[in-house]
Structure formats: C-alpha cells, structure tokens
Amino acid sequence: MDKPSNFVVERAAFPQLFAALDTRGYTIVGPTVRDGAIVYDALRGVDDLPIGWTDAQDGGVYRLARRADAALFGYNTSPHAWKKFLYPPAVRLTHARRENGAWRVMENDDAPPRYAFLGVRACDLAAIEIQDKVFLQGAYQDSIYAARREPAFILAVNCAQAGGTCFCASMGTGPRATQGFDLALTEILEAEQHYFLVQVGTERGAEVLNELAHRQATDEEMARAEKILLETAQHMGRTLDTRDLKALLYQNYEHPHWNAVAARCLACANCTLVCPTCFCSTMEDVTDLSGENAERWRKWDSCFTMDFSYIHGGSVRQTHRARYRQWLTHKLATWIDQFGTSGCVGCGRCITWCPVAIDLTAEVRALRDTETIKGA
Amino acid sequence: MQTLEPILAEHPFLQGLAPEYMQLLVSCASNVRFNSGEYIFQTGQAADKFYIVRQGKVALETPSPTHGELTILTVGPGDVLGWSWLVSPYRWHFDARVLEVTRAIAFDARCLRDKCDANHDLGYEMMKRFAQVFIERLEATRLQLLDVYAVHT
Amino acid sequence: MLSTLDSFPARADAHPMQPRLYRAHKRHRETPDTFTLELEAAQDDAPFTFAPGQFNMLYVFGVGEVPISICGDPKRSNLLLHTTRDVGMVTHALSRIKRGDVIGVRGPFGTGWDVERAVTRDVLIVAGGIGLAPLRPVLYSILAQRERFGHVSLLYGARMPEELLYMPELQKWRARLDLDVAVTVDRGTRHWRGDVGVVTTLIPKAACDPARTTAFVCGPEVMMRFTIFELQKRGVSDENIVLSMERNMKCGIGLCGHCQWGPHFICRQGPVFRYNEIRDWFALKEI
Structure with a gap:
C-alpha cells in the first residue's frame, strides 16, 4: 500500500531531532541503557540512546547484548512502559493544610511535564490508546493523565526485529505503528547505509520533521522498510490464538488449570507493573510530624496483592488462583466488556519479567486445549 | 359445634390437602388458646401434641445459666410449632413460651401417629409437609449459625 | 493546576478526586459499634443532591478515605447523613469526630436504587x-x-x-x-x-x-x-x-480498578444492580 508521506532522514541528521524537540519545550524521554536493561528515561542527546545494544528475552529472561551494528533502536521492549510518564507511579492528589485549626485543601499548581516520547513501539502505542480509553473516555476522566497525555509528542519506531516474548502480530497491534503518533520511524541499516524512513502522523510531527534534513523516500527505500516489518511479523517469539477469547475465559472460571498456574504464581505483581495497560492504583495518606499537613498520594497498585480486594471481614481474592485468574481474565476478557478492546497488546513484558516464567500465551493455550466446558 | 375443617384448610401448612385426609386430621384436632407468658410446652415433657399457629407469637427458648433464656426462634401465624411428636422418644427439646396471645389448632400426637400408621398415604402426605418445614428451619438455622452480621476481627 | 483539557469532553464533576470540606454537625451512636454522622457544607452552600443508594468517599485528613452510603433524606439537601460501623482505621477516626470537625467528602458516586x-x-x-x-x-x-x-x-x-x-x-x-x-x-x-x-x-x-x-x-x-x-x-x-454490592473502593469513579467484579466496576455500574444483570457473577467465588 502506498504511503503518501514517507521521507528519509539520514542517521547523521538524527541528532537534530533533539534540538527541534528541545526548542519546543519538550522533556525528551526514551530508551537508554541503565542497570543492565534498556529503560525509558530523560535523554540529553542521541548518545544516550542504546546505540549498538539489543536484548534477548524469553520467559523469565532478559539479557542485554551487543549488536554487530550501531542501531539506535535495535532492541525490543523495555521493562518500562510509557505509562510511567503519563500515569506516574506515585503522584500527589491532595494536599491539605491545617491553619488555625481549620483544614484547607491546597490548590495543586504543579505544571504537568510536556513529554516527547522517543521510540514508542507499535504495541506501546496501542497500550497508550487503551489507557486513553480507561482514563479519558469514561464518565470520569483522570485529570493527571489528561494533562500529560494531551501535549505529549510521540515519535514511534517500528520494530525491525521481534523479541522472544513478543506477540503483537497476534493481537493486531504491531509491529507497524499505524496511528496515534506524530512521527513514525523505521530504522534501516544495510551495507554502508543507516537511515530512517519517516512517516508523518500529525501537523505537529511535520513541523518537527521540517527541522531535520530530510528528503522524499524512494520506492526501494519504502519497499525495504516493508520487508523488514514483514519479517518482524513473521518472527514473533510467541503467538496467541484470540478466537472467542472472551467466551473462552468467561466459560472457564472454574477450570482446573487455574490451580496449576496458582501453584507457580508468586503473586509478586511484576506482570502488572510492567504491563503497559494495567491501570490499578491505590491511595496512601501521609502526614508530617506536626500533623498540620496531610497529603493523599495515588500509587500504582496490583490485583495480585492480598489487600487489593480487602473489605471488612477479609480479602475477596484470598488465593493466588483467584488473583491470577482475575488478572488474566480482566486483561483478555472483562476488559473487552469494560472498554471495547482487549487489555493486552502483545508486548510480552509480563512473560519476560515473570520470575517463574508464567507465559499468558501458554496459559491460554492450556485453557483452550483442555477446555472443560465447550464454548459455542 | 362448628367443625374445624374450614379453619384447617385455611392454614398454609395444610393448604391443598385432600378432603379425605382433612377429615382424618379433624378428628385429632382441637382449637386452643394460650395467654401471654404461658408455656405451651417445656423441655423434657412428653411431646404429645403439635400445633399450627393461627394468631399470636410463641418463642422457642432454651435456658442458659449465664444468659437467661435464649430465644432460638419465634413462630407466628401460619407456622408449625413442634415436631418432637414425630420421632421417638417423643419429648420436647425446647420451651415454647407465649409472647402474644396465641390461637392455634392442636393435634393429638398419638391420634395422628395412629392414623398415619394405619393410612400410609396420609402419613406420606404429612411427612412431605413436615419435610418442607424441616428444610426451611434447617436452612434458617444455618444462616443463623453463619452469624453474617458479626464484626470480624 | 488540575486542568480539564479542551480536547476532551467536559464532565459533570471536573474534579472528582478533590474532596469538598464538610463540617460535623452531629455524631450520634446508633448501636454499640455504629454511629451516624450529620455533615454540613463547610466550603460552599451548594445543596448536596443524591439518589437513594449512592455513596460518598469520606476522607479524614491524614488518615484515609472510605466509601460510605448516604443514608439521609434526599429531600433534605442541607444535611448529609452517613451511618457506619467502627471497624477500620478510617471508620474509627470517623467515630471520634466531634461537632465542628471538618472532613473531606467526594461524591455522590454510583448508581441508585431507582x-x-x-x-x-x-x-x-x-x-x-x-x-x-x-x-x-x-x-x-x-x-x-x-x-x-x-x-x-x-x-x-x-x-x-x-x-x-x-x-x-x-x-x-x-x-x-x-x-x-x-x-x-x-x-x-x-x-x-x-x-x-x-x-x-x-x-x-x-x-x-x-x-x-x-x-x-x-x-x-x-x-x-x-x-x-x-x-x-x-x-x-x-x-x-x-x-x-460491596467491594474495595479507592477512587469511587471507576479508575482505580479495586472494585472490579467481573466486567463491572461496582462504583460505576453499581453499587446497586438488578439481579438479572449480575446473576452469573453473583454465583462465582473469589471474583
């Protein structure tokens, strides 16, 4: 299919992107090597990118590795998701102060950061779209998310390789970024060449592109990018059969396989923390020693904790079985009823970062293969 | 004397009972009235009657040395009072104390047992009806045991 | 500043997470471990309208927040009534509220009895x-x-x-x-x-x-x-x-995820449900 606005930016011109975003007042965040992983953090320039690095991922396994080339975006998913910027892990909701014995709720006048996200994968774009549905498109919107989301500049990078735990092709979310970006790149390294095929998504994206040396892409260059993405799609480390997935899970709440997962699950909550769509939070109350200041903080929470479902008398989901079932069924089934979309984008993070290598694609397969109650 | 049949037929416990059985029952039945505070029966006494309550309220009690009389259940209009007459050794396990003036139909247990023994169709009919009462009481007792309103610590 | 963006549709309550201040008018014991709080607006005089069955999040400064159903007369919008049981940290703090003390209120949330x-x-x-x-x-x-x-x-x-x-x-x-x-x-x-x-x-x-x-x-x-x-x-x-229905609630507006019960957010689609809507979920354990 012919793309109307495809351009080429040479690797040598890429650093100009940082200046263009910087002058627009963006806080630039993107991939960088830290603590033995490629994480998302503030970037000062192109040298902060994981140049020449990649990762090897499998169930419960993540290893940094050197590439034979100097690719900027030659890795797969990060343990971080962009939600840490849009939906901060800890954020103050309320600050009240007692003055002359009377409580006053203070105005929260912190200006929200304006982020430019560099290197958003197609799966993560889909995840942002899903969190938009959760936080912005219901009866109530989350003003903290809204304030960060609306100005965010998104530079997507198509995946030139698939990771060992990736299954975006099964979920229909990747590996190509199709919408929701300002600019989308495909990084191409071949022979002596190193360039980016650029697709413009918005007017804002076009303005930024205009500050970078670029030219119209040739048909060969576009075909090269197509070929890369096709290959990526064909090399997914995992697959998930999504046919009638909602019905499958709704009909198998009492499937014995949940016990098998529960026997392995540590309820450590890693999967929920690395998941780019998981959105649960809790509240924490903080006071200072004087007792004159009281704050409420919203923090990421996980349905894997015992406290999560606590009501007077005890927790509703006492067992690991119930908590894993809740997570998986929410992600793949009830989410559809709640938000009109699956809650899974196929990024594979939950598989990589599970300390005991529980693999949701395998769990679904096990449910499907041994389904006790046959779906319609 | 007015026959008890229409009164019996009105009571939920005997609703829809075939007329021939009704006639058998009537011959064992008598109209009774108890005043507030009276005991209809007491623990350990011979269970020689059972009652279907038409009006009033009766408490089934059991004494406790530290809590006084504990009420297990109150029965009122439409309810059945007493089933110890059905099973050996035919002794009451609770006190039945009248809370509000109570009108009931009393059935002579020996009379009814004899009739049921002689006519198993009647016996079966009565057992079915009592089974219903047993099950309802058992379910209610289970719910009571669950103590669902308790504060959990 | 907590801003509502132009590009997103404005909602009835633009700041559902910000508590409004209410003053305790009265607290009286109902039973040995339950009490009723009567609250009046301390911030503004806007009448509080609610549907029977809706709940509020009551916030004791520095202690925490709890969802409590509204139990007063919907016609008497000047007084906000809540009956609760002293069973947790926040409800215990509420049980010690004195006349004139100020607490935070968010709501009303959830569906009513209709x-x-x-x-x-x-x-x-x-x-x-x-x-x-x-x-x-x-x-x-x-x-x-x-x-x-x-x-x-x-x-x-x-x-x-x-x-x-x-x-x-x-x-x-x-x-x-x-x-x-x-x-x-x-x-x-x-x-x-x-x-x-x-x-x-x-x-x-x-x-x-x-x-x-x-x-x-x-x-x-x-x-x-x-x-x-x-x-x-x-x-x-x-x-x-x-x-x-009752489940753990942190936000009251369907965003924190805690009150999920199958596909339902109890704070949004509930707490009041018709049984035919929830029959299948009601029968499941540890949902």
Whole structure:
C-alpha cells in the first residue's frame, strides 16, 4: 500500500531531532541503557540512546547484548512502559493544610511535564490508546493523565526485529505503528547505509520533521522498510490464538488449570507493573510530624496483592488462583466488556519479567486445549 | 359445634390437602388458646401434641445459666410449632413460651401417629409437609449459625 | 493546576478526586459499634443532591478515605447523613469526630436504587444489619409520595436487638398504617419481645403480589444470597430483585480498578444492580 508521506532522514541528521524537540519545550524521554536493561528515561542527546545494544528475552529472561551494528533502536521492549510518564507511579492528589485549626485543601499548581516520547513501539502505542480509553473516555476522566497525555509528542519506531516474548502480530497491534503518533520511524541499516524512513502522523510531527534534513523516500527505500516489518511479523517469539477469547475465559472460571498456574504464581505483581495497560492504583495518606499537613498520594497498585480486594471481614481474592485468574481474565476478557478492546497488546513484558516464567500465551493455550466446558 | 375443617384448610401448612385426609386430621384436632407468658410446652415433657399457629407469637427458648433464656426462634401465624411428636422418644427439646396471645389448632400426637400408621398415604402426605418445614428451619438455622452480621476481627 | 483539557469532553464533576470540606454537625451512636454522622457544607452552600443508594468517599485528613452510603433524606439537601460501623482505621477516626470537625467528602458516586421504577408496584425492602442504612433513603422517598406505590413492607434483620439501627424511626414507621414493618433478630433474650429468626423467614409472610413486586435488598452478601432464594421462591422476578454490592473502593469513579467484579466496576455500574444483570457473577467465588 502506498504511503503518501514517507521521507528519509539520514542517521547523521538524527541528532537534530533533539534540538527541534528541545526548542519546543519538550522533556525528551526514551530508551537508554541503565542497570543492565534498556529503560525509558530523560535523554540529553542521541548518545544516550542504546546505540549498538539489543536484548534477548524469553520467559523469565532478559539479557542485554551487543549488536554487530550501531542501531539506535535495535532492541525490543523495555521493562518500562510509557505509562510511567503519563500515569506516574506515585503522584500527589491532595494536599491539605491545617491553619488555625481549620483544614484547607491546597490548590495543586504543579505544571504537568510536556513529554516527547522517543521510540514508542507499535504495541506501546496501542497500550497508550487503551489507557486513553480507561482514563479519558469514561464518565470520569483522570485529570493527571489528561494533562500529560494531551501535549505529549510521540515519535514511534517500528520494530525491525521481534523479541522472544513478543506477540503483537497476534493481537493486531504491531509491529507497524499505524496511528496515534506524530512521527513514525523505521530504522534501516544495510551495507554502508543507516537511515530512517519517516512517516508523518500529525501537523505537529511535520513541523518537527521540517527541522531535520530530510528528503522524499524512494520506492526501494519504502519497499525495504516493508520487508523488514514483514519479517518482524513473521518472527514473533510467541503467538496467541484470540478466537472467542472472551467466551473462552468467561466459560472457564472454574477450570482446573487455574490451580496449576496458582501453584507457580508468586503473586509478586511484576506482570502488572510492567504491563503497559494495567491501570490499578491505590491511595496512601501521609502526614508530617506536626500533623498540620496531610497529603493523599495515588500509587500504582496490583490485583495480585492480598489487600487489593480487602473489605471488612477479609480479602475477596484470598488465593493466588483467584488473583491470577482475575488478572488474566480482566486483561483478555472483562476488559473487552469494560472498554471495547482487549487489555493486552502483545508486548510480552509480563512473560519476560515473570520470575517463574508464567507465559499468558501458554496459559491460554492450556485453557483452550483442555477446555472443560465447550464454548459455542 | 362448628367443625374445624374450614379453619384447617385455611392454614398454609395444610393448604391443598385432600378432603379425605382433612377429615382424618379433624378428628385429632382441637382449637386452643394460650395467654401471654404461658408455656405451651417445656423441655423434657412428653411431646404429645403439635400445633399450627393461627394468631399470636410463641418463642422457642432454651435456658442458659449465664444468659437467661435464649430465644432460638419465634413462630407466628401460619407456622408449625413442634415436631418432637414425630420421632421417638417423643419429648420436647425446647420451651415454647407465649409472647402474644396465641390461637392455634392442636393435634393429638398419638391420634395422628395412629392414623398415619394405619393410612400410609396420609402419613406420606404429612411427612412431605413436615419435610418442607424441616428444610426451611434447617436452612434458617444455618444462616443463623453463619452469624453474617458479626464484626470480624 | 488540575486542568480539564479542551480536547476532551467536559464532565459533570471536573474534579472528582478533590474532596469538598464538610463540617460535623452531629455524631450520634446508633448501636454499640455504629454511629451516624450529620455533615454540613463547610466550603460552599451548594445543596448536596443524591439518589437513594449512592455513596460518598469520606476522607479524614491524614488518615484515609472510605466509601460510605448516604443514608439521609434526599429531600433534605442541607444535611448529609452517613451511618457506619467502627471497624477500620478510617471508620474509627470517623467515630471520634466531634461537632465542628471538618472532613473531606467526594461524591455522590454510583448508581441508585431507582425507586421510580417501583412506582405502582408493591415494594419489599429487605435489610440485614447495617444494610438498612443505604435503604433508608428509599423509605424516605417512598413515604414522601406514598400514594404512588402499592403495598410497602420493610423486612429488617439484625444480629441482636441491641444492633438494630434507627430504633426511634423504626417505631414511628411501625405505627404507620400504610407501611408494614417486620423486624427480626438472629439472637434474642427475654428483653426482646419481637421476632427471633433470620430475615429470610419474614419473606414468605410479607404481604405483596409477587408478580408486581420490586424488592430492594441490602446486607451481607450471604444474607442477600438467601434472600434472593426466598424472593425467587415467592415468585419475584430476577429483574425486580435489586441489590447493593460491596467491594474495595479507592477512587469511587471507576479508575482505580479495586472494585472490579467481573466486567463491572461496582462504583460505576453499581453499587446497586438488578439481579438479572449480575446473576452469573453473583454465583462465582473469589471474583
């Protein structure tokens, strides 16, 4: 299919992107090597990118590795998701102060950061779209998310390789970024060449592109990018059969396989923390020693904790079985009823970062293969 | 004397009972009235009657040395009072104390047992009806045991 | 600044996470471990409107927030009433509130009982324990327009006579000729002259035409399950059995995820549900 606005930016011109975003007042965040992983953090320039690095991922396994080339975006998913910027892990909701014995709720006048996200994968774009549905498109919107989301500049990078735990092709979310970006790149390294095929998504994206040396892409260059993405799609480390997935899970709440997962699950909550769509939070109350200041903080929470479902008398989901079932069924089934979309984008993070290598694609397969109650 | 049949037929416990059985029952039945505070029966006494309550309220009690009389259940209009007459050794396990003036139909247990023994169709009919009462009481007792309103610590 | 962006549609409550200040007008004990708080606006005089069955998040500064149903008269919008039990850290702090103390209030949230749908019908209000609190506004609403309803009964069960809520009001309601009030306790002593037995035992005797009856049910989940059995046995249809569910809640607006119950967010699609909508979920354990 012919793309109307495809351009080429040479690797040598890429650093100009940082200046263009910087002058627009963006806080630039993107991939960088830290603590033995490629994480998302503030970037000062192109040298902060994981140049020449990649990762090897499998169930419960993540290893940094050197590439034979100097690719900027030659890795797969990060343990971080962009939600840490849009939906901060800890954020103050309320600050009240007692003055002359009377409580006053203070105005929260912190200006929200304006982020430019560099290197958003197609799966993560889909995840942002899903969190938009959760936080912005219901009866109530989350003003903290809204304030960060609306100005965010998104530079997507198509995946030139698939990771060992990736299954975006099964979920229909990747590996190509199709919408929701300002600019989308495909990084191409071949022979002596190193360039980016650029697709413009918005007017804002076009303005930024205009500050970078670029030219119209040739048909060969576009075909090269197509070929890369096709290959990526064909090399997914995992697959998930999504046919009638909602019905499958709704009909198998009492499937014995949940016990098998529960026997392995540590309820450590890693999967929920690395998941780019998981959105649960809790509240924490903080006071200072004087007792004159009281704050409420919203923090990421996980349905894997015992406290999560606590009501007077005890927790509703006492067992690991119930908590894993809740997570998986929410992600793949009830989410559809709640938000009109699956809650899974196929990024594979939950598989990589599970300390005991529980693999949701395998769990679904096990449910499907041994389904006790046959779906319609 | 007015026959008890229409009164019996009105009571939920005997609703829809075939007329021939009704006639058998009537011959064992008598109209009774108890005043507030009276005991209809007491623990350990011979269970020689059972009652279907038409009006009033009766408490089934059991004494406790530290809590006084504990009420297990109150029965009122439409309810059945007493089933110890059905099973050996035919002794009451609770006190039945009248809370509000109570009108009931009393059935002579020996009379009814004899009739049921002689006519198993009647016996079966009565057992079915009592089974219903047993099950309802058992379910209610289970719910009571669950103590669902308790504060959990 | 917490801004609402132009590009997103404006909502009724632009700052649902910001508590409004309310002052304790009165706190009185209902039973040994429950109490009622009467609150009045400390920030502005905007009347507080709510539907029977909705709840508020009550915030004790520095201690925390709890979801508590609103139990006052929807017509009296100047006073906000909450009855709660002293069982946790926040409810304990609430139990020590003095007249004049200020707390934060967010709400009202959730769905209501939809009393309007019961107009012309017989009504059974079945309450267990503190479950009477969220049902009291239903009674206020019905009694304010009593002629629009058929036969109305309140069936109320509690653990012990000392644990019955709203005793003076129960006595007043009991004296009315247009309202049947049946009260029972699970355990009685000689001091109690009322009924002893679980609340479900009141259902077979309640005066109503099951085919045109709406039942509003609130209490512990086990009590509600047995109540549903009894109502079904009487012939009340599932869509006319309405109940209020409880789950952990942190935000009240469907964003924190805690109150999920299958596909439902109890704070948004609930807490009040028609039984036919939730039948399948009600039967599942650890959901």
